[in-house]
Amino acid sequence: DQQVKQNSPSLSVQEGRISILNCDYTNSMFDYFLWYKKYPAEGPTFLISISSIKDKNEDGRFTVFLNKSAKHLSLHIVPSQPGDSAVYFCAARGTSGTYKYIFGTGTRLKVLA
């Protein structure tokens, strides 16, 4: 049962434009959501997070939006840069009864120069 889903395996965007990566989840008990970036042969690197009590969090070029009623979050990158080309994972943390973070399958972003 895939509780965190990233339905777009890949995305291509022109340099300077906005990249929007999407993530859906099924468990309404998740209380904390994160985005990670991963380059080949490296571990995931934390980008930005959001608590379930908020609907938006911004850090420089990165903004995460959370729509709890739709069980949907998105990561906006603006402006996109070639160095942003990587695989992006969303993750969610459970609440009582579990300590684990559950990851989506990832979206490969390619920013074209």
Next chain:
Amino acid sequence: DTGVSQNPRHKITKRGQNVTFRCDPISEHNRLYWYRQTLGQGPEFLTYFQNEAQLEKSRLLSDRFSAERPKGSFSTLEIQRTEQGDSAMYLCASRPSSAGELFFGEGSRLTVL
């Protein structure tokens, strides 16, 4: 370098052999996680330690897998009688109790021939 350190970075072994991976978390982080990642998938949770206590194990962790964190600092993940299906990237992550984001190491890639 004060990040999460994993060794070895790459291990090639024959089916049936035992392998052990080591993770040194960031020094003030009392929470430690092991994940496994295969091609095209997101990281899958294996186990979680709070200090030296192993508080959660995934059903993915068969009896051939064992993890320890004897003094609440470094951790080891041992796989006995390896199978080809164990080939994957094994990721270690840590975090302090005060923060929500996981900090990942660069991973240990296992290839079982």
